[in-house]
Amino acid sequence: MKANNFTKGFLAIATLSTLLAFTSCSSDSSDSNFTSTEVVATQQADFTVKIKAVDKAGKDITTYGEGNDVTLYIFDEKYDFIASQNITKAAVMNGQKIQIHAQNANRITVVAWAGLSNNKEEVSSLTKANILSDLRVQLKQNNGQVTTPPSDLFYGQLTLDRTQTKADQVNTLVVERKVAQFTLATLNVTEAYGTTGDYYYKITSASSAIDYNGNVTGSVVSYIVPTSVNENGNLAKEQISIFPSDDVTVELYRNDQLILSSKNFQKTEKMAVNEGEQAVVYFNAANANKITYHVANFGTVVNIVNVA
Structure with missing residues (x-):
């Protein structure tokens, strides 16, 4: 009889321990899920653009492939340099959506240069210490004589405001010939x-x-x-x-x-x-x-x- 009571008592304690352990795991799991959901909720969406090339008359020449690859120079609301981003000629010609990563900026200014060549132009080397007005494309020259003519360059600029941009909105960055x-x-x-x-x-x-x-x-x-x-x-x-x-x-x-x-x-x-x-x-x-x-x-x- 005592043995049965002992057995029942042991089983009750074991069952209680299991329930407490399960409850603890469930609580940890709930906390983990809540934290993950909170991070996702505060994650800011990327800015999205498509690049469109036009001629002097405003005709869309994007699919012609003029201008070659594109380099984007990205600046925040204080016009401080954030980063540069290279876009292939194929991506531009195909009208591909381009994600611009600027998580900590509510407004960005994007300057696009298409067709830049290290052999023909000198472009400002930008770091986090630089601002928008530091960006410049210079002809390579020697004592006032141009050593190589410029490439077929295209230029464009676009300012995007996060508060005025919908999550799924695709903005058009227009580039025009600058030579x-x-x-x-x-x-x-x-x-x-x-x-x-x-x-x-x-x-x-x-x-x-x-x-x-x-x-x-x-x-x-x-x-x-x-x-x-x-x-x-x-x-x-x-x-x-x-x-x-x-x-x-x-x-x-x-x-x-x-x-x-x-x-x-x-x-x-x-x-x-x-x-x-x-x-x-x-x-x-x-x-x-x-x-x-x-x-x-x-x-x-x-x-x-x-x-x-």
């Missing part, structure tokens, strides 16, 4: 100077950099464009990209001697070319008073006739 293009040629060269000689063009421009807002700035620089005589006795057509400028001079040199200059022509003494435009300059070596100068949107086919 201009010159097409150069000279007619009747052998008629005027014979079949020998070394030729090059010199383009002098008033801008050498583009700032964080996409505005041209900097100092006067020169681009050297080598050229040669073709089978028709003209100088071969040459094309070069430059930073936009409201004061451009084009000169032609033979054996390092200046022979033709746009400054010699009253109507074209001060040439200007804007971003997304191409300027066509044709000299006529047989008639120093003749120059053809035409400005059109980038990519427009311009036919120049031989003016005697």
